[in-house]
Amino acid sequence: MNANSFVSIYDVSKEKIIELLESAKRFEENPNQDLLHGKIVATLFFEPSTRTRLSFETAVNRLGGRVIGFSDASTTSSSKGETLKDTITMVSGYADLIIMRHYLDGAARYASEISSIPIINAGDGSNQHPSQTMLDLYSIFKTQGTLENLNICMVGDLKYGRTVHSLLMALSKFNPTFRFVAPEELKMPLEYKIFCDNNNINYSEHTDLMEVIDEADILYMTRVQRERFIDLMEYEKVKNCYILKNKMLDHTKENLKVLHPLPRVNEIESDVDSNPKAYYFQQARNGVFARQAIICDVLGIK
Amino acid sequence: MNKKELLVAGLQNGTVIDHIPSDQLFKVVSMLKLDTLSNPITIGNNLMSKKSGTKGIIKVTDKYFEKNEIDRVALIAPHAKLNRIANYEVVEKKELELPDELIDIVKCANPKCISNKEPMASRFDVIDKKNIVVKCHYCEKALHKDDIVLL
Numbered sequence: 448m449n450a451n452s453f454v455s456i457y458d459v460s461k462e463k464i465i466e467l468l469e470s471a472k473r474f475e476e477n478p479n480q481d482l483l484h485g486k487i488v489a490t491l492f493f494e495p496s497t498r499t500r501l502s503f504e505t506a507v508n509r510l511g512g513r514v515i516g517f518s519d520a521s522t523t524s525s526s527k528g529e530t531l532k533d534t535i536t537m538v539s540g541y542a543d544l545i546i547m548r549h550y551l552d553g554a555a556r557y558a559s560e561i562s563s564i565p566i567i568n569a570g571d572g573s574n575q576h577p578s579q580t581m582l583d584l585y586s587i588f589k590t591q592g593t594l595e596n597l598n599i600c601m602v603g604d605l606k607y608g609r610t611v612h613s614l615l616m617a618l619s620k621f622n623p624t625f626r627f628v629a630p631e632e633l634k635m636p637l638e639y640k641i642f643c644d645n646n647n648i649n650y651s652e653h654t655d656l657m658e659v660i661d662e663a664d665i666l667y668m669t670r671v672q673r674e675r676f677i678d679l680m681e682y683e684k685v686k687n688c689y690i691l692k693n694k695m696l697d698h699t700k701e702n703l704k705v706l707h708p709l710p711r712v713n714e715i716e717s718d719v720d721s722n723p724k725a726y727y728f729q730q731a732r733n734g735v736f737a738r739q740a741i742i743c744d745v746l747g748i749k
Numbered sequence: 750m751n752k753k754e755l756l757v758a759g760l761q762n763g764t765v766i767d768h769i770p771s772d773q774l775f776k777v778v779s780m781l782k783l784d785t786l787s788n789p790i791t792i793g794n795n796l797m798s799k800k801s802g803t804k805g806i807i808k809v810t811d812k813y814f815e816k817n818e819i820d821r822v823a824l825i826a827p828h829a830k831l832n833r834i835a836n837y838e839v840v841e842k843k844e845l846e847l848p849d850e851l852i853d854i855v856k857c858a859n860p861k862c863i864s865n866k867e868p869m870a871s872r873f874d875v876i877d878k879k880n881i882v883v884k885c886h887y888c889e890k891a892l893h894k895d896d897i898v899l900l
Contacts, residue, residue, distance in 0.1 A: 551866055
């Protein structure tokens with residue numbers, strides 16, 4: 448077991464979050480640093496993810512490290528029935544760090560218990576995606592100058608969207624006000640509302656985005672995913688309910704930024720892209736710096 | 750001398766589990782695999798209880814259960830009383846209590862959890878002892894009392 452792994456955002460303290468954000472900021476100012484010289488990083492993607500993998504590999508390359516790994520488990524021995532334990536044990540003999548994405552919930556935690564080298568969770572099923580949360584936090588921190596006392600409006604699929612759940616838990620340390628905007632079928636699960644109640648966090652639920660958009664500092668849009676619906680009739684009913692149009696931003700706050708974990712389908716119309724309040728592409732770019740910070744942290748560099 | 754003391758006193762060496770809710774008695778019997786033991790066993794059920802209606806009791810001669818076995822019983826009969834008897838004396842008497850962590854006892858209800866796919870022990874954190882809520886250490890999903898399935 449390696450104690451330095453980065454597996455779940457729930458393990459990360461407020462102090463550590465701030466430390467990582469400061470570190471990400473330094474990487475943004477100076478992205479090419481030879482801190483991983485001579486190090487080998489294994490990117491094990493048992494489930495494909497273009498953006499996350501490229502972002503991590505960019506981070507490693509900018510730090511002067513080398514990458515081994517795979518981007519599709521069908522070409523590896525796990526498709527022959529090798530256990531995750533065996534794969535991780537083997538790779539931890541080759542590399543200095545493992546960055547893994549897996550289709551099963553909890554895979555990264557389990558890997559961190561087996562591995563002798565640190566594990567960074569790049570997504571475990573529908574459970575956690577903590578580096579996404581760090582880049583979301585960095586994007587908020589960078590555009591608002593703080594994480595404290597912000598009005599965060601979360602829109603779309605709040606039931607299954609793991610990014611909103613992780614972001615909610617992380618931001619809860621910074622006295623936020625949450626506005627949850629979702630169709631009835633995709634409302635924020637009860638456990639997160641109980642969590643807010645227990646921690647005196649101000650929140651309210653809405654079905655109409657226009658009710659709360661003008662007071663928001665951050666508008667966090669998510670995709671209503673077709674594959675989440677058992678009943679496709681339900682999907683057809685709600686899929687167009689939460690589409691952001693440029694005009695809807697007319698009376699919003701000056702400092703508002705629109706975030707989206709991407710990929711977007713149609714939930715943000717393309718005319719929003721040129722609005723200075725649109726921030727989702729810069730947000731994706733911030734992922735490289737946030738991940739540089741995480742990588743150096745787990746390896747104990749600087 | 751009341752009935753309970755009589756039952757306990759009747760054992761020279763072994764274990765008495767008392768105050769098991771009547772509807773859980775036979776689950777506890779099967780959980781402890783008492784059907785595979787050849788030791789003398791006394792099982793009583795639907796006995797009068799001062800605390801709560803009726804209760805069940807199990808008395809096993811020359812048998813002391815492991816912590817892991819007792820932790821399983823605590824999940825379905827959290828207020829049962831465990832007495833360890835040695836040479837007619839009660840050497841340990843305690844109310845069952847859930848531990849903070851359950852290892853290889855509960856099956857994760859999430860079919861996509863790694864613990865259901867790999868040859869590994871399940872691991873749960875007990876997050877609410879009173880209402881019996883446990884959370885999978887791996888997939889982080891919570892399970893409430895009625896949804897708990899044992900391995």
